[in-house]
Amino acid sequence: MKRYATIYLLGLFIFFNLYAQTSIQNEVPAVYSNIKYDSDGKLYVDLDSLKVYSVNKPARYTLENMIGGLRGTETGIAVDFGNPDFNGKLYYGLIHYRDSKHPLPVYRSVALIDSGKSNINIKFRLSGIFDMTGWRKSGKGTIGYRIINDKGDLIYDGIISFKGLGPFEIDNTILEGPFVDLISHDSAVISYETNTNIITHVEIDGRIYSDQAKNTHHEIKISDLQPDTEYVYSVKYGDNIQSYSLKTAPNPGTRKAFNFAYASDSRAGQGGGERNIYGANSYIMKKILALCKQQNSSFLQFTGDLVNGYVTDINDINLQYANWKRAVEPFAHYTPIYVGMGNHEAIKYWFFDKSNKIWIDIAKFPF
Numbered sequence: 001m002k003r004y005a006t007i008y009l010l011g012l013f014i015f016f017n018l019y020a021q022t023s024i025q026n027e028v029p030a031v032y033s034n035i036k037y038d039s040d041g042k043l044y045v046d047l048d049s050l051k052v053y054s055v056n057k058p059a060r061y062t063l064e065n066m067i068g069g070l071r072g073t074e075t076g077i078a079v080d081f082g083n084p085d086f087n088g089k090l091y092y093g094l095i096h097y098r099d100s101k102h103p104l105p106v107y108r109s110v111a112l113i114d115s116g117k118s119n120i121n122i123k124f125r126l127s128g129i130f131d132m133t134g135w136r137k138s139g140k141g142t143i144g145y146r147i148i149n150d151k152g153d154l155i156y157d158g159i160i161s162f163k164g165l166g167p168f169e170i171d172n173t174i175l176e177g178p179f180v181d182l183i184s185h186d187s188a189v190i191s192y193e194t195n196t197n198i199i200t201h202v203e204i205d206g207r208i209y210s211d212q213a214k215n216t217h218h219e220i221k222i223s224d225l226q227p228d229t230e231y232v233y234s235v236k237y238g239d240n241i242q243s244y245s246l247k248t249a250p251n252p253g254t255r256k257a258f259n260f261a262y263a264s265d266s267r268a269g270q271g272g273g274e275r276n277i278y279g280a281n282s283y284i285m286k287k288i289l290a291l292c293k294q295q296n297s298s299f300l301q302f303t304g305d306l307v308n309g310y311v312t313d314i315n316d317i318n319l320q321y322a323n324w325k326r327a328v329e330p331f332a333h334y335t336p337i338y339v340g341m342g343n344h345e346a347i348k349y350w351f352f353d354k355s356n357k358i359w360i361d362i363a364k365f366p367f
Contacts, residue, residue, distance in 0.1 A: 028365070029365055034047070042054070043349065050353070050358075052360065054349045055312075055351070056312050056350075059311070059315040059319065061156070061278065062319060064082075064315070065081045065082045066156040066158055066319065069081055072164065072169040077119070079120065081147075082116060083116040085115075087115065087116075088112075088148050088150045089148045090111045090146070091145065091148070092109055092120050093107040093126070093144060094126055094141055099133075102333075105145075106132065107146060108125065120143060122166075123166045135162075140162070140163045141161065142159060142173070145158045145159075146158075153276070153278070157277060157326045158175075161173040172240055173237075174194055174242065176322065176329065177190075177193060177332075179333070180336050181336060183247075185225075185228070185252060186224065187225060189221050190220050190235065191217075194218065198214055198215075198237060198238060200237045201235070202233055202234070202235055203234045204234070209222055225248050227254075228248060228250040228256070229248050230247045231245060231248070232245045233246060244333040244334055249298070259295060259296070260300070260301060261292045264304050264340075266305070267281060267307060268280065274286070278319060278323050279324075280306065280324040282327035286327055288300070289328055289331035292335055293331055299338060301338050302338070304340045304343070305342030305344040305345070306321065309345055309347075313347075348362060348363060349362050
């Protein structure tokens with residue numbers, strides 16, 4: 001009897017918890033005195049008895065679609081973007097992690113995206129004299145791919161690792177990062193995203209730090225470091241490894257001079273190319289970080305307006321953020337970037353009445 005009572009109480013708790021969350025979600029902040037829900041639960045602005053309803057613009061492209069539909073084939077990797085209306089081009093090439101301090105893909109080939117599908121031909125397009133990473137010998141490699149729609153807009157820069165000589169398989173991949181975060185005089189955090197739920201390891205100064213459980217998001221804290229010291233660190237994921245370096249801060253109170261960089265506003269720019277990779281100005285961010293490296297800056301403080309934002313769908317802004325992170329990634333392996341929020345870091349409600357030419361937008365709540 002006690003068992004069933006416990007289950008009953010647990011069920012009540014879950015019900016009321018979900019009810020409370022729904023109530024909070026639907027509760028209009030008091031500051032919006034003329035924003036209400038109608039009897040069907042639709043949100044509107046009351047303008048002297050004129051109801052202007054919110055409109056939702058779903059994301060045309062999502063990060064999940066850009067990275068999710070990949071599978072190995074006899075000759076390479078089949079790509080399915082999950083959208084039969086999507087057409088364009090896919091540029092791809094190998095990334096040589098061991099040959100460059102700031103690794104970037106060398107786009108060697110192009111494939112058509114037809115009805116949401118495409119193919120990366122590794123076996124015939126990236127072999128022979130074009131095998132710049134030695135994947136034929138090791139049986140492993142990493143591809144960088146760039147997605148462009150049929151209007152010529154750059155949508156996403158992706159990364160995927162593979163193994164095999166044909167047929168090929170998708171391998172464990174670091175999709176984002178690794179990034180150096182939260183540097184102090186004796187510690188740091190290494191963060192990154194993987195395509196599979198795995199336990200990863202960071203090796204530094206002869207010590208190994210590991211995830212506590214399998215995950216795709218990894219934040220590994222490194223401790224017991226010496227101040228003002230440069231360390232090589234290696235991220236091990238499956239049987240793959242990437243190595244970079246970080247430098248700890250001086251002891252608190254040290255009067256040693258240093259420089260840091262400050263910037264803001266890297267929303268999409270004009271002029272084409274990497275000035276706009278779906279909401280992010282990849283061109284300017286790479287130039288900023290290259291200058292930071294050349295000037296030996298200890299960190300970059302970036303105070304907001306990373307991307308265009310101002311969307312109604314969180315999937316939309318998440319893809320924009322992914323492009324921003326890809327732009328800074330080759331340098332953020334080494335240099336910490338501390339990011340603040342700007343006004344464009346916003347998901348919004350849009351209220352629109354075409355016949356009365358009314359357009360209102362506010363930050364989406366709960367805030």
